[in-house]
Amino acid sequence: QKEVEQDPGPLSVPEGAIVSLNCTYSNSAFQYFMWYRQYSRKGPELLMYTYSSGNKEDGRFTAQVDKSSKYISLFIRDSQPSDSATYLCAMSEPGGGNKLTFGTGTQLKVEL
Amino acid sequence: DTGVSQDPRHKITKRGQNVTFRCDPISEHNRLYWYRQTLGQGPEFLTYFQNEAQLEKSRLLSDRFSAERPKGSFSTLEIQRTEQGDSAMYLCASSPTQGQGLDFGPGTRLTVT
Secondary structure, eight states: OOSEEEOOOOEEEETTOOEEEEEEEOOTTOOEEEEEEEOTTSOOEEEEEEESSEEEEETTEEEEEETTTTEEEEEESSOOGGGOEEEEEEEEOTTSTTOOEEOOOEEEEEEO | OOSOEEEOSEEEEOTTOOEEEEEEOOTTOOEEEEEEEOTTSOOEEEEEEETTEEEEEOTTSOTTEEEEOTTSSOEEEEEOSOOGGGOEEEEEEEEOSSSSOOEEOOOEEEEEO
8 A cells, every 4th residue: 555645537627616636645654745736747846835734725725634534635726727737745754854755646637 | 046957858768778867956955856757656756865965765776776966966866777667757856954845857757768
């Protein structure tokens, strides 16, 4: 079993929809949680960063962490075609040298 | 300095040849990381440096792989005697010592024929 599980999709939604992306993890030592966006043949770009449990909002993006369930989510409101990309969750432990463990990524397509 | 840069962006090589990739991190970042990403998978950690010291290496980093960061600035990743299984995107990232999250470069796509 992988430390971080993520549904690879693909996920296809109409423009304007609310998108929900999720990851589960098994390592209870993870304290830092991130979401990256990766366009085809590009490097990952940091979207959201959350420490421990709770919610964080940035524009159309909301990240949620539920450590008791070992479950994290990313919500995208009013999705746009430009949001079409692969979304990767990533996690790290305190004192782990900032080393990230990634999920496999969920491929999202927002259609006109 | 606008971000992490990597060179080359693409490399095609024949099985058995040696290849070397270069990464230039964000100048004020003292940590530098190498990851490998294959199609349909998330990036997998290979190794990281704090300044010029290589602090951790993954089991994925076989004896054919070597990474250096001689002056604590740019880094190189060399793969000797390449195999078809080495075909992947090699990503470099950097970060400051404090804080979380990494800034990734555009990657070097390696194809071994």
